[in-house]
Amino acid sequence: MTELRRTVETYWSAAEARDWSTFATTLSDDVVYELPQTRERIRGKDAYVRFNREYPDTWHISVHRLVADAGSDHVATWVHAVVGLEEMHAVTFFTGDDAGRITTVTDFWPEAYEPPPGREHLVERY
Amino acid sequence: MTELRRTVETYWSAAEARDWSTFATTLSDDVVYELPQTRERIRGKDAYVRFNREYPDTWHISVHRLVADAGSDHVATWVHAVVGLEEMHAVTFFTGDDAGRITTVTDFWPEAYEPPPGREHLVERY
Numbered sequence: 001m002t003e004l005r006r007t008v009e010t011y012w013s014a015a016e017a018r019d020w021s022t023f024a025t026t027l028s029d030d031v032v033y034e035l036p037q038t039r040e041r042i043r044g045k046d047a048y049v050r051f052n053r054e055y056p057d058t059w060h061i062s063v064h065r066l067v068a069d070a071g072s073d074h075v076a077t078w079v080h081a082v083v084g085l086e087e088m089h090a091v092t093f094f095t096g097d098d099a100g101r102i103t104t105v106t107d108f109w110p111e112a113y114e115p116p117p118g119r120e121h122l123v124e125r126y
Numbered sequence: 127m128t129e130l131r132r133t134v135e136t137y138w139s140a141a142e143a144r145d146w147s148t149f150a151t152t153l154s155d156d157v158v159y160e161l162p163q164t165r166e167r168i169r170g171k172d173a174y175v176r177f178n179r180e181y182p183d184t185w186h187i188s189v190h191r192l193v194a195d196a197g198s199d200h201v202a203t204w205v206h207a208v209v210g211l212e213e214m215h216a217v218t219f220f221t222g223d224d225a226g227r228i229t230t231v232t233d234f235w236p237e238a239y240e241p242p243p244g245r246e247h248l249v250e251r252y
Binding site: 035036040041048050051054065067074078091093108109111112113115119123124126 | 160161162163164165166167168169173174177180191193194195196198200201202204215217219232234235237238239240241245248249250251252
């Protein structure tokens with residue numbers, strides 16, 4: 001089993017470099033991308049590379065944490081994204097095949113919100 | 127190094143059972159909890175257990191995916207939460223100490239949103 005950790009490192013570095021041919025090598029032909037927040041799904045390497053290539057190009061990504069489970073061939077990443085003037089977090093879950101290519105990508109883009117009242121006695125803001 | 131994977135499994139099962147004494151055993155005394163979306167931080171086991179115990183009790187959790195990196199003692203989980211009538215995803219990153227207790231918990235609660243226009247040619251909705 002080729003290590004999915006390295007594939008995911010390449011996935012992010014190639015995305016940041018807009019090196020879409022290298023990016024494509026990280027993906028299995030029938031990769032499935034899902035965004036649970038919008039319930040959007042993209043099927044197949046060609047469509048998924050195109051989705052990334054066509055995405056408005058105002059973003060930069062740096063990987064903050066990468067968690068790789070060699071036993072199950074699962075990886076999770078937490079990245080910092082600068083999108084235009086906005087700083088965001090993105091969390092992504094990956095699965096891989098025996099060749100170390102990515103078979104599923106599940107992306108979350110959590111947005112900032114104001115906390116509910118009633119827990120100020122336990123919490124500080126940063 | 128005690129396996130953080132098992133500790134995190136206990137963390138979620140004890141939370142779901144409202145078994146706060148077992149939940150407390152999963153945490154180091156100086157655990158730090160952070161919610162980047164609200165920029166809230168809670169310091170210490172006592173305050174963090176109390177935060178969970180006092181949280182309005184209308185939620186149920188099931189672990190959908192757990193990714194454990196034995197080498198770095200990092201764990202990431204993706205859980206399905208039912209909060210009142212709402213179904214949500216939560217993503218959490220954990221770090222641990224040498225005794226297998228949790229030292230940091232970083233929680234994300236991504237909310238549903240409508241996708242931007244312009245990518246319908248690549249995307250299906252589910």
